[in-house]
Amino acid sequence: MSERVVSACLLVIGNEILSGRTQDKNLAAIAGQLNEWGIRLSEARVIPDVAETIIEALNEVRRRFDYVFTTGGIGPTHDDITSQCVARAFGLEHCLHPEAQRILEAHYGPGQLNEARLRMAMTPQGARLIENPISAAPGFQLENVFVLAGIPRVMQAMLQSLEGRLAGGEPRRSVTAKVYLPEGVLAADLRQLQESYPSIEIGSYPFHEDGRYGSRLVLSGTDAPTLSSVAEKLEALIDRLQGEYMWEGG
């Protein structure tokens, strides 16, 4: 019954996220999109704009996960070093990608493609471009590594353009019950339910809303009939504890 999970790791590259100045929005968007493609985001790392750190992290995770996505650090300024770090991590030359150069020439028009902007046309040798329908400067793919922009709407457009380019497994489905019982009251029964159905992941998250306390219970898995069974067992369990609940959907 157990099928192989297709895994992914996200490297969020950028001092602005680590300093807390900018709130990352890409993790959630990537996790959601990958899930639709049957790929599970298994880890994410936020790392600074430091070449050695980027190279080391990339070389570790690209061997460990089926896919690696990076966001950030592909603009024209001195702190944009992702592309050259990917080249170094793979031991490849970092060179002008003719197709990327053509795209940027068309985008910026005569005389505007200065040296800094031309850096955005440089990729590791042999990279395959990822289209950027928003601001032209492309991302790229090298083996199992996908290098995306940091700006959320550019990142999302790039990610969508990868539709069909990644091999996924069965998508995970999930249902969420909002239960007005504290976790401490539910815990023993939930543990038993989890042990009875190891293929369904049961997550419990306390909430406090409008002066009421409770637990959000998330059931997720790839097999719809099993998921339904567990949801029914959960309803019975909550009824037995005389709890109030509502399903919040997928």
Next chain:
Amino acid sequence: MSERVVSACLLVIGNEILSGRTQDKNLAAIAGQLNEWGIRLSEARVIPDVAETIIEALNEVRRRFDYVFTTGGIGPTHDDITSQCVARAFGLEHCLHPEAQRILEAHYGPGQLNEARLRMAMTPQGARLIENPISAAPGFQLENVFVLAGIPRVMQAMLQSLEGRLAGGEPRRSVTAKVYLPEGVLAADLRQLQESYPSIEIGSYPFHEDGRYGSRLVLSGTDAPTLSSVAEKLEALIDRLQGEYMWEGG
């Protein structure tokens, strides 16, 4: 001139963040608070509720960074496994902490401290508690590892209670200029400025607001006079490029 940076790593533990269902808010809060204490958040990892993954990551980063903070996984349900994983990572017994037990007994009142809730009084042997003024169940410190709650307001209260318990360096200061020039126009001069002042970090982040494009330039460093000098040079540079700008402050 170069002083040692006191570094920290954050482990965000929880499937709910990795799935994209819940947006992490703790990274930014921790980064900001640590910065005030002169500690730099140097990396953050989001990892699932999987024991082996937690143990391996913890053992790697606790040797690599001065401080490690974890968030999440310290509640009463089956998916809360952080505390026992910390014990396993350190090779310590996971046992009832008498002080934590007293705190929970007082909080829940007679007959309400069931087995699941009592799990929240278990720590690795020898751990020092971290007060939780919001919902009682404490976090704990073991050597350089600080185990905090995942719920943002509980996490923040725990973090604040650590005031004076961590040894930091010089706090970083930063100033941000919002410049109405594209990065590609600024890039060459910015690179030169960065090369002239390596102790000040210059970050450049494109923005698009109210139909106008530009770059947010963040200068940061520990030495206030040097920071001021670089800010002045930056103003001169923008004037020379006939750009419009405003300082957004710290």
